[in-house]
Amino acid sequence: MLKQSFRYDQSAARLEVEGLPDFSADHGSNAIGILSSWRLTMIGHSEMQGKREHLEALMAAVIPYARLRLSGVSRAQGQDGDPVRILPLEQGHQLELVSSRSDVPPLTLQLDDADLADLVRCLDALRHDARVRIEWPAISHVPLPKRDLAERTPLVQRLAAPVLGTGTFLILGLVGLLVPLPNPEPTQTTSPVEQQDERREPPISNPSQAD
Template identity: 60%
Template sequence: MQKNSYRYEQSAALLLVEGYPDLSAGHGNEAIGILSAWRLQLIGTPELEGTRDHLESLMTAVMPYARHQLSGVGRRFGANSSFVSIGPMESGPGHQLELRSSREGVEPLQLKLDDADLADLVRCLDRLRLDERVKLTWTIPADQPLKRQDLVDRIPLQRRLAAPILGGFALAATVGVALLQPLPPIGEESAKPMAPGLETAQPDAER
């Protein structure tokens, strides 16, 4: 059976997948229906490899994380019990990618990525996912619209409160200025002398 190998390369990332066509599913000779191995090389990091479950866990964590980052929402993806998790760095810019081995006694590997590294990694994973030669069915959750609360939380509390507070101050200042304006004396209009040459209209009964 023919073994196929495909590369997805960007400036800071190189993803290599290897496998065989699934003849029982009617795949052509150039297809990969059975994944045998994959390797990921990021600049400045050791080469990563694992099973299909590790690769799916990587895609499940990284791709929605990047989508939320584009919308300005910084949150962590991937549970502590999963093979892969990613989130913003606790201090300073960047992203922390944590990979856990399925072998006992192996410490988790933590990698720091900048925005360019993350973008190249996402492009490689996306090209793999959309490659028609790779006939694998990925168990990746479908993209969902961001929750309203996520969009609200991305705005700092100070900025969210600034507009209503400033509006309240402006309204209070307007009311205060209006109260300080002096009112015209009562009867001022009737006390004014009439212009010469004008007579007061007489009631019809006196005519």
């Protein structure tokens, strides 16, 4: 049987993919080149499944979202009407999946940090599995702008260094103004005549001579 099935397990997530090898691309029998279905099971939630475009949309939304969260930035990924959308909550994250069928309501999942981490590990394992010969859409990690980096740094922490430096400079300047400068001691100078008299030795008197 040519149909292949691979499974990726984590503590709170399980991702299964099924498909066929693409012999036109010289794939071996133990490979998936044509994805036929996928299923994602999160503990405490309903099973999710869909087409390849839904799985690609799940990767494109969840992986960049997790990267932003690791950088301390809370920003939703995906727009209204997209197949997959994930946004931050006060406690956790909300994952929304829109079915391609109009009679099926959107599926909403409430995830905590552990659930999100396990989901990302499953998606990464699938993307890097050499047995799955599918060209997944590239996910570009654009460097965060300075505005986002500044916003995630507390204001007190950003102002601490310049305020401390300015305060130290003012205190040192004030101390320098209050402390009096020492007065130099006057130096005594002697005239050349006095120096010559000091070097002149007194005459030695001979006690044998009469005064």
